[in-house]
Amino acid sequence: xxxxxxxxxxxxxxxxxxxxxxxxxxxxxxxxxxxxxxxxxxxxxxxxxxxxxxxxxxxxxxxxxxxxxxxxxxxxxxxxxxxxxxxxxxxxxxxxxxxxxxxxxxxxxxxxxxxxxxxxxxxxxxxxxxxxxxxxxxxxxxxxxxxxxxxxxxxxxxxxxxxxxxxxxxxxxxxxxxxxxxxxxxx
Numbered sequence: 001x002x003x004x005x006x007x008x009x010x011x012x013x014x015x016x017x018x019x020x021x022x023x024x025x026x027x028x029x030x031x032x033x034x035x036x037x038x039x040x041x042x043x044x045x046x047x048x049x050x051x052x053x054x055x056x057x058x059x060x061x062x063x064x065x066x067x068x069x070x071x072x073x074x075x076x077x078x079x080x081x082x083x084x085x086x087x088x089x090x091x092x093x094x095x096x097x098x099x100x101x102x103x104x105x106x107x108x109x110x111x112x113x114x115x116x117x118x119x120x121x122x123x124x125x126x127x128x129x130x131x132x133x134x135x136x137x138x139x140x141x142x143x144x145x146x147x148x149x150x151x152x153x154x155x156x157x158x159x160x161x162x163x164x165x166x167x168x169x170x171x172x173x174x175x176x177x178x179x180x181x182x183x184x185x186x187x
Contacts (some may be wrong), residue, residue, distance in 0.1 A: 035166045037125045043161055043170045043182070046086065046128075049119050050172070050180055053088040056116055057144035063093040063151060065143035067098075068130075069118060080140045082128040082159070085119040088143075093184075097143045127162045133173065143175055149178045162187035 036137075050066065057064040067078035069085040078087065079100060089098050090113050100112040122128045130139040133156040143151040150157070152174070159172040169187040174180055 012172070015159050019047055032166065035124070035163055036168065039126060039161060039163050039168060039170060041168075042122055042128075042173065045119055046159065046161070046172065047180060049086055049088055049117050050174065052117055054144045054148055055179055056090070058148045059091060061146045061147055063091045063143060064116065065089055065093050065096055065141055065151065067096070067141050069121075078100070078140065080138070082084060082130055083122045085121045086117045087118050090114045091143065092115065112145070122161070125163070125165060128159070129162075130157055130159045132156075133158050144178055147178075150176050152176070160184065160185075 005053040017151050049178045053064045053066050056062075066088050067119070068080060068082040070077035070079040071081070071084045087098070089096075092111075092113050093099065098113055098115065101110055110124055121162055130142065131137065132139055132152070132154075135155060139152065139157050141151075142157050145151055154174055156176060159174065160169055161172075162169040164187060167186050169185045172180055173183070
């Protein structure tokens, strides 16, 4: 009797077919999971920045502003594009700008307003926008008053992070009392 070593043609074709089916089902699912994880990571990073800004406003008894990060050499300027990331800074004089050459405390010393945290750019083709709830007016500055309430006092602000490939969106609503609410939607 002859002993055989290896696979028969039928066994090899069956194995390749099974591997093909598993790949056909698994790869699209993996891509979707990766896109959802990227969206969740970006949302969580922004939530962390906003929560940190609120705690610093209360701790320092000062206004803390959040603005879209500029894309210049340092990036420590405000812009209108939330896709560049965001900056949280102590806005001592409440003008919504990161002042670098003012005597902010009245002691004769030029003080820059402290930058508390800078977030990363939005990647993966995702889009990040901010609008006043119900009005459709774009927002380029948000933040907190020393009380912990939102610095935008006339309406809530909806921050929307959209993944156009998966048609999935996360909405972060900053209410006038300073709470941050999250919800899922489509874009």
